[in-house]
Amino acid sequence: MLELKTPREIEAMRVTGLFIAELLDDLAGRAAPGVNLMDLEHRARHLIEERGATSCYWDYSPSFGRGPFRKVICLSVNDAVLHGLPHDYVLRDGDLLSMDIAVSIDGWVADSARSLIVGTPRPEDERLIEATETALAAGIAAAVSGNRLGDISAAIGGVATDFGYLVNTEFGGHGLGRTMHEDPHVSNVGRAGRGLKLKPGLTLALEPWLAQGTDKIVYDKDGWTIRSADGSRTAHSEHTIAVTDDGPVILTSLGRDRATAK
Secondary structure (H helix, E strand, C coil): CCCCCCHHHHHHHHHHHHHHHHHHHHHHHHCCCCCEHHHHHHHHHHHHHHHCCEECCCCCCCCCCCCCCCCCCEEEECCEEECCCCCCCECCCCCEEEEEEEEEECCEEEEEEEEEECCCCCHHHHHHHHHHHHHHHHHHHCCCCCCEHHHHHHHHHHHHHHHCCCCCCCCCEEECCCCCCEEEEECCCCCCCCCCECCCCCEEEECCEEECCCCCEEECCCCCCEEECCCCCEEECEEEEECCCCCCEECCCCCCCECCCC
């Protein structure tokens, strides 16, 4: 069941989204060789508590996980791409780190993810991150009232294909608002002109994620962390957006961006 948000409700989600953008900026500035993942986890906990926000992950216990999650942020390193369970791991020079977080403030949720290179970058890792960011921007640009859900999926998948990457369809974007996961599911591959018609008030988390060598995944022994099946590196980019009469609006950026993922 779809729940379209009013302009006032979208503004409330924007408050949450701005906090998430600030939190991810803070953590990105701290991610360096020698930093433990648990240091980033505890910093995220501190910021959430200080803001009076609520983690959407702490009690998260879906059918595919070994729940509850009992952490406030997903931290995925190198071949890990989704649901990375923070643990005692010290970041090394050249690590590719993906950070994904969802919180609620005053009952309204936002969700965002970004990938970065710790220390010295490798060109192939930079290209992989660029692909997810470009795919995200294309998906956002397609989130126009009157378009179809398939237009978003086709835009994301088209960019991935142009970069030469395969696309996994087991996990993708989703609706959100009062809760972290609402209808509809947003695949990262699809056919333009198909599916749900987009209307003002629809709020979505779009999240292209890619591996350098495969579209297959495996689960880590922790029951949560999802890795590329061939051990190749991965990247993940995500924004919460709103479909409006004036075009798509990014709710998890530091500016009021329209149709661009910055």
